[in-house]
Amino acid sequence: MTNIWKKYSASPFFDEYFNSSKRFRPHTSQIGKYIGSLNSKELDDINNATESAIKSMGISFRVYSEEYIDGQDRSWPLDFIPRLIRKKEWNKVESGLKQRVKALNLFIEDCYNDQKFLSESDMEESLVTDSPAFKEYCLGMKLKHNSWSSICGSDLIKDRDGIFYVLEDNLRVPSGVGYMLENRSIMKRVFPDLFKHYGVMPVSSYPSKLYETLVSLSYSRSKQPEIVLLTPGIYNSAYFEHSYLAQQMGIDIVQGSDLVVLKDNFVYKKTIEGLVRVDVIYRRIDDDYLDPMKGNKNSVLGVAGLIDCWRKKNVSIINAPGCGIADDKAVYSFVPEMIRYFLKEEPLISNLKTYLMTDNKSRDLISKQFKDFVIKPVAESGGYGIVIGKNASPKEKKQTLQSIKNDPRNYIAQPLALLSTSPTFDKGSIEPRHLDLRPFVLSGEKSYVTVGGLTRVALQKGSTVVNSSQGGGSKDTWIVDK
Amino acid sequence: MLSRDAEHLYWLSRYVERVENIARLINVNAELMLDFPGDKTLGWKSLIDTLDTLEIYERKYVTFKEANVINFLSSEMKNPNSIKNCLIKASYNVKETRDYLPPASTEQINNLLNEFNLSQSKLLRNNAKDLYKLIEGSQRFFGIINDNFSNGFVYEFIRLGRYIERVDMVSRTLDTLTVSKKESQTHDFATLEWASLLRNLSAYAAYRDEAKGEIVRANVIKFLFKNKGFPRSINTCLREIDRGVAALPNNKLLKQEVYKLIERVSYSRIENYDDDQLHHFLDSFQKKVNHFDQRIHKSWFQLHG
Numbered sequence: 012m013t014n015i016w017k018k019y020s021a022s023p024f025f026d027e028y029f030n031s032s033k034r035f036r037p038h039t040s041q042i043g044k045y046i047g048s049l050n051s052k053e054l055d056d057i058n059n060a061t062e063s064a065i066k067s068m069g070i071s072f073r074v075y076s077e078e079y080i081d082g083q084d085r086s087w088p089l090d091f092i093p094r095l096i097r098k099k100e101w102n103k104v105e106s107g108l109k110q111r112v113k114a115l116n117l118f119i120e121d122c123y124n125d126q127k128f129l130s131e132s133d134m135e136e137s138l139v140t141d142s143p144a145f146k147e148y149c150l151g152m153k154l155k156h157n158s159w160s161s162i163c164g165s166d167l168i169k170d171r172d173g174i175f176y177v178l179e180d181n182l183r184v185p186s187g188v189g190y191m192l193e194n195r196s197i198m199k200r201v202f203p204d205l206f207k208h209y210g211v212m213p214v215s216s217y218p219s220k221l222y223e224t225l226v227s228l229s230y231s232r233s234k235q236p237e238i239v240l241l242t243p244g245i246y247n248s249a250y251f252e253h254s255y256l257a258q259q260m261g262i263d264i265v266q267g268s269d270l271v272v273l274k275d276n277f278v279y280k281k282t283i284e285g286l287v288r289v290d291v292i293y294r295r296i297d298d299d300y301l302d303p304m305k306g307n308k309n310s311v312l313g314v315a316g317l318i319d320c321w322r323k324k325n326v327s328i329i330n331a332p333g334c335g336i337a338d339d340k341a342v343y344s345f346v347p348e349m350i351r352y353f354l355k356e357e358p359l360i361s362n363l364k365t366y367l368m369t370d371n372k373s374r375d376l377i378s379k380q381f382k383d384f385v386i387k388p389v390a391e392s393g394g395y396g397i398v399i400g401k402n403a404s405p406k407e408k409k410q411t412l413q414s415i416k417n418d419p420r421n422y423i424a425q426p427l428a429l430l431s432t433s434p435t436f437d438k439g440s441i442e443p444r445h446l447d448l449r450p451f452v453l454s455g456e457k458s459y460v461t462v463g464g465l466t467r468v469a470l471q472k473g474s475t476v477v478n479s480s481q482g483g484g485s486k487d488t489w490i491v492d493k
Numbered sequence: 494m495l496s497r498d499a500e501h502l503y504w505l506s507r508y509v510e511r512v513e514n515i516a517r518l519i520n521v522n523a524e525l526m527l528d529f530p531g532d533k534t535l536g537w538k539s540l541i542d543t544l545d546t547l548e549i550y551e552r553k554y555v556t557f558k559e560a561n562v563i564n565f566l567s568s569e570m571k572n573p574n575s576i577k578n579c580l581i582k583a584s585y586n587v588k589e590t591r592d593y594l595p596p597a598s599t600e601q602i603n604n605l606l607n608e609f610n611l612s613q614s615k616l617l618r619n620n621a622k623d624l625y626k627l628i629e630g631s632q633r634f635f636g637i638i639n640d641n642f643s644n645g646f647v648y649e650f651i652r653l654g655r656y657i658e659r660v661d662m663v664s665r666t667l668d669t670l671t672v673s674k675k676e677s678q679t680h681d682f683a684t685l686e687w688a689s690l691l692r693n694l695s696a697y698a699a700y701r702d703e704a705k706g707e708i709v710r711a712n713v714i715k716f717l718f719k720n721k722g723f724p725r726s727i728n729t730c731l732r733e734i735d736r737g738v739a740a741l742p743n744n745k746l747l748k749q750e751v752y753k754l755i756e757r758v759s760y761s762r763i764e765n766y767d768d769d770q771l772h773h774f775l776d777s778f779q780k781k782v783n784h785f786d787q788r789i790h791k792s793w794f795q796l797h798g
Contacts, residue, residue, distance in 0.1 A: 264592070282495055283494050283495075283646065283793040
C-alpha cells in the first residue's frame, strides 16, 4: 500500500473503498492504487482543476442565510474522488427502487380513491387524511400509468453491515439530478484517462428518459406534446438545475406569470407568437403555490385555475399535486407493508427500523435509550429539525421529549445509523467522510432509475449532515462492472 | 420564445444602450462647457431637459451646478434613468435571460455594475476615464452579442432595443440643442455646439468625410437624420429596426409603422426647418417613436391581455 493511504482508517464504519482488514475491495483497487500513486502536490492540482472547471462551467447553488438574506450563489462542492458501486449490487438496488416507487404510487392513488390500504392495514387513517399534504381536490383522481410521483428521489444509506437502506423518499419536487449530471461532466474533464480504462457506466441518458416520461404522461394525442418546466424563478436555490434540465430537454422554462388558464380550461403559455397550449407541466414549485384558487391565495408563483384544468385532464402536472402524502416520515414506516399489499412481493431494499411516537411503548423506549436514536420531525426536509440523541445536551433532550409528548404525530425515531464512509480529499490529505446516495426514479409508461445517483458527502470530520445548504459536498457516483 | 423573455432581452438592450448614451452626453457637455463663456448652469440644465427629468431633479436641487447635474445623472437612486439605475436594471434583465446569452456578455454587464459601484465614491465629476469605461463597456456587450448571433429571436430583440433607444436619444439631443440653448447663442458658439453634438455621437469624422464642408446647422441635421451608412443616424437606426421587425412573427402593423417613420424622415425637408418648425417636427417624431415602442409591447410582450 502506498503512502497516502497509510494513515487512512474508517473504523468502526463501513468504508466503500476498504474492507475490514484494510485492503481495497475488488472493485476499488485499481482507482485506489492510482490515487495512491499521486503525491500531495498532484492531488492539490487535481483538486484545483476540479474547482476551476466548476467555476468556469458556472455550476452553482443558492444559499439563504441570516448574513445573505437575498441569497448568495456558491460554487457547487464536488470532491474529485469518486464513489464506486458494483454493477451487480446496483442491479438489485435498481429493481428494489422500481418496486418501491410502484407501490408508493399505487398507495397514493388508493388514498385518493378506495382507501383500501388505509382500512385494511394497521396504518392510522389520520396519518394520511390529517396530513397537510393531503389535498381534497385529488379525491377521485386516477392518473395515467398511476403515476403520481413520476420523479422520485429516494435517499439511500449504507449502514455498518454494508447494505443499502432507504432513509427517506422524496416524492414531491426532489432536486439534485442536475448536479449528478454535471458532476460527471466535470470528472470527465479532470480524469479523462480514468474513464477510458475503468468502464464506468454512463449517466447522461437521464434528460432524454425524463423527456420520454413526461411525453408518456401527456393526455394530448400529439407525439410532440408541449412541455414546460415551471420554476419559482431565478432566486430559487435549485434554479441552476431547472434551467439545466430545461435546456437539455429543449423545453421552455416558465414562471407562473407566463401561463394563463382560459375559459376552455386549458393552460396556455404566452409567447411572442401568441398563446400556445401546454400539455405537460414539469413543475418545480410546491403544491400550495400551484394555484392561488386552491392553495396559498397570495401565491404569485402559480397559475389561477390550474388545478381545475388538471382535474379535467386537460393538462398533466408532474409530479401530481397531493403526492406528498406518501413521503411523510411516519408513512415511510409502512412502505414494506405497501409493497406486500399492492404488489404481493417482498421488499428488495429495506427500510430503517422506524418507531412512531404515537405508540406508547416506543415513546418509553426512546426516552430510556435516547442516545441510541435519531429523532426526526415528520414533515421537515433538508435535514432540518433532526435531533441526534448522542449529540444532544440534557436540555435539548428534555425539550425534544417534551415536543414529542406535545405532538407525537409529528415525530418518529430511528436507531442511529452508522453511515458508510468513502475516501474524501481534505486539505492535502485523504480522509474517510460519511455519505449517502440519492438515485432518481422515473415512472411513466416505463420506469427508469438513474445509473447511480447523486452521492452527497458530509465534508466535516465525523459529521453526517450531507445537505449542501449545511456544508455538505458531493461525489461522482460510478457504477462499475468488476 | 416566451413573451417575458423577449421583453427582458429588449429592455436589457435598451438599458445598456442608455448607459452609453448618458455617459456620452455628460462627457461631451463637460468638454463643451470648458469653452463656454459666462454662466454654465444653463448648459448643464439642458442635459436635465434632454432626459426629461426636470421635475425629479428640482425635488432635490435648486441650482444646475455641474456637480449636482453629474451626480444626479450618474448615481442618483431617485432618478430612474441615472446610469446607476440603468446598470441595475440591465443586470436584473441579464439575470432573467442568462440562459439565452453568451456567458461573456452577462459577465460584461455584471462587471460594469461592479466597477461602477467601486468608482462611484470618487464620483464621475469630470472623470472622463470612468465615462469612457462605461461607453466601452456597453459597446463590448453589443460586440459580444454580434459576435455570437447573426439572427434569431434573441438577436432581434436585442437589436430592436438598441436601435429604438438610439433613435430616441439622438432626437432628444437634437431637440435640446435647438430649443433650450437658443437664448444664449452667438454664431461661434453655435458652431462649437454642432461640432460637440457630432462628437457626442462619434459622428465627427464621418461627417467631415461625408459632408466635406464646414459644420453648419442644415448639414449636421441632414447628416444625423438622413445619412444611410452612419450607425447613429436616425435613418440607419430605423432601417435596423425594420430588419428586426421583419424577422419576427406577428409583425404586420409594426412593419407599416416603421415604414411610415422611415418615409417621414426621408421625405421631410427637415434641414431647412427653422428652430420652431424643427422642435415641432421632433416633438411629433418622438411621440411616434413612443407609440412604436408601445406597439412593440402590445405585439409581443403583452398580447395576452
